[in-house]
Amino acid sequence: MNQHPSDESMLSNQMADCIQDCLNSHAVCLDTAMSLLQKGKEYADPVRILLDCSELCATNAHFMMRNSPVWGSVSQACAQVCTHCAEVCDEIGENDCANACRASATSCEQMARLIP
Amino acid sequence: MNQHPSDESMLSNQMADCIQDCLNSHAVCLDTAMSLLQKGKEYADPVRILLDCSELCATNAHFMMRNSPVWGSVSQACAQVCTHCAEVCDEIGENDCANACRASATSCEQMARLIP
Amino acid sequence: MNQHPSDESMLSNQMADCIQDCLNSHAVCLDTAMSLLQKGKEYADPVRILLDCSELCATNAHFMMRNSPVWGSVSQACAQVCTHCAEVCDEIGENDCANACRASATSCEQMARLIP
Amino acid sequence: MNQHPSDESMLSNQMADCIQDCLNSHAVCLDTAMSLLQKGKEYADPVRILLDCSELCATNAHFMMRNSPVWGSVSQACAQVCTHCAEVCDEIGENDCANACRASATSCEQMARLIP
Numbered sequence: 001m002n003q004h005p006s007d008e009s010m011l012s013n014q015m016a017d018c019i020q021d022c023l024n025s026h027a028v029c030l031d032t033a034m035s036l037l038q039k040g041k042e043y044a045d046p047v048r049i050l051l052d053c054s055e056l057c058a059t060n061a062h063f064m065m066r067n068s069p070v071w072g073s074v075s076q077a078c079a080q081v082c083t084h085c086a087e088v089c090d091e092i093g094e095n096d097c098a099n100a101c102r103a104s105a106t107s108c109e110q111m112a113r114l115i116p
Numbered sequence: 117m118n119q120h121p122s123d124e125s126m127l128s129n130q131m132a133d134c135i136q137d138c139l140n141s142h143a144v145c146l147d148t149a150m151s152l153l154q155k156g157k158e159y160a161d162p163v164r165i166l167l168d169c170s171e172l173c174a175t176n177a178h179f180m181m182r183n184s185p186v187w188g189s190v191s192q193a194c195a196q197v198c199t200h201c202a203e204v205c206d207e208i209g210e211n212d213c214a215n216a217c218r219a220s221a222t223s224c225e226q227m228a229r230l231i232p
Numbered sequence: 233m234n235q236h237p238s239d240e241s242m243l244s245n246q247m248a249d250c251i252q253d254c255l256n257s258h259a260v261c262l263d264t265a266m267s268l269l270q271k272g273k274e275y276a277d278p279v280r281i282l283l284d285c286s287e288l289c290a291t292n293a294h295f296m297m298r299n300s301p302v303w304g305s306v307s308q309a310c311a312q313v314c315t316h317c318a319e320v321c322d323e324i325g326e327n328d329c330a331n332a333c334r335a336s337a338t339s340c341e342q343m344a345r346l347i348p
Numbered sequence: 349m350n351q352h353p354s355d356e357s358m359l360s361n362q363m364a365d366c367i368q369d370c371l372n373s374h375a376v377c378l379d380t381a382m383s384l385l386q387k388g389k390e391y392a393d394p395v396r397i398l399l400d401c402s403e404l405c406a407t408n409a410h411f412m413m414r415n416s417p418v419w420g421s422v423s424q425a426c427a428q429v430c431t432h433c434a435e436v437c438d439e440i441g442e443n444d445c446a447n448a449c450r451a452s453a454t455s456c457e458q459m460a461r462l463i464p
């Protein structure tokens with residue numbers, strides 16, 4: 001009798017969590033970018049990185065949803081972009097967005113470490 | 117008198133070429149995936165990787181079109197996925213698609229090498 | 233004292249529900265498309281419409297997330313595509329996906345009716 | 349001997365042109381949105397509609413690239429959004445972008461008229 005979850009089910013649970021984290025920061029980054037548009041041109045650079053992060057989080061979630069054989073390199077890129085975006089959000093006091101990005105950065109790093 | 121193109125203009129020319137190569141393989145991969153759907157379930161894995169490659173090529177092009185400060189890690193991931201997709205296309209005789217993927221893999225690698 | 237929700241807050245609640253319904257059918261359609269790939273070429277047409285529906289649901293959600301002034305026409309198109317996709321899913325016994333598409337079709341129709 | 353192009357080949361030529369027009373305004377709208385970010389918060393609304401138009405043009409092109417059976421309603425929505433975006437671009441003197449949007453609006457209207 002197997003009392004431990006199999007490696008495969010642990011992977012797929014972790015992947016499901018990572019998909020959720022990425023879809024969440026996809027949405028939060030887009031929302032934050034839109035609200036910063038009203039604040040003026042000194043937010044041009046944050047808006048740009050938020051749009052980058054939003055799109056890559058969606059793309060990364062789609063790779064995992066398609067059960068892609070090559071999700072590893074995208075997860076690594078996504079972790080880096082999310083980490084950078086979280087730092088930018090910290091600087092401008094967008095704490096909720098920073099937390100969402102940090103959560104998906106952590107998830108993506110964990111996933112990237114599982115690459116065989 | 118400056119007889120040499122500046123580093124900055126060389127970068128932006130190279131980036132414009134990379135955007136074109138990525139948008140081209142984005143389109144060719146989607147087209148190839150659709151035609152493989154008609155061929156049966158033994159093409160399920162190629163269709164999956166073609167959809168992956170198509171989406172990441174678009175995302176990577178968008179990062180460069182937005183002049184993103186963090187395009188480097190996405191370009192690296194895109195080069196890896198394009199290379200893998202080109203190999204899969206070789207195996208199934210999709211030569212045009214293999215060439216399109218190889219061209220964008222090469223462009224993306226060159227771009228990724230320029231990361232400061 | 234205002235005991236009734238304002239028209240505006242009703243609209244934004246309804247929009248939040250519609251975004252959720254669209255993001256849900258975006259995910260379920262992509263997942264269903266991927267599982268049908270394994271079933272053979274008689275599913276080529278359903279896979280195609282599922283990819284269509286998945287992409288348009290995401291685009292429609294993004295219009296609402298950006299608080300677009302022109303979401304109405306996209307919501308109408310999304311309602312039509314979701315309805316068609318639900319019918320295709322019915323025919324092939326993909327009941328969960330049919331339900332997800334029908335839910336977002338209903339939400340999108342309600343939203344489209346609110347166009348000033 | 350058939351000296352006239354068949355209806356089907358006329359349709360597919362027209363569709364190929366429409367795909368090109370949509371991909372072009374997808375790129376031009378994204379580029380214009382990014383440059384407006386530097387100009388200040390009075391451009392928040394144009395940026396928003398440019399992001400809308402850019403995304404819907406890509407989605408519409410993908411529907412045609414997938415040879416979707418339901419491209420008609422998306423083409424209609426795309427024509428409306430492109431027309432609106434062209435008007436906004438006119439108002440702020442973004443003439444190249446206005447022209448790109450008008451070209452894809454015209455293409456999309458022609459396509460939408462072909463719906464059986």
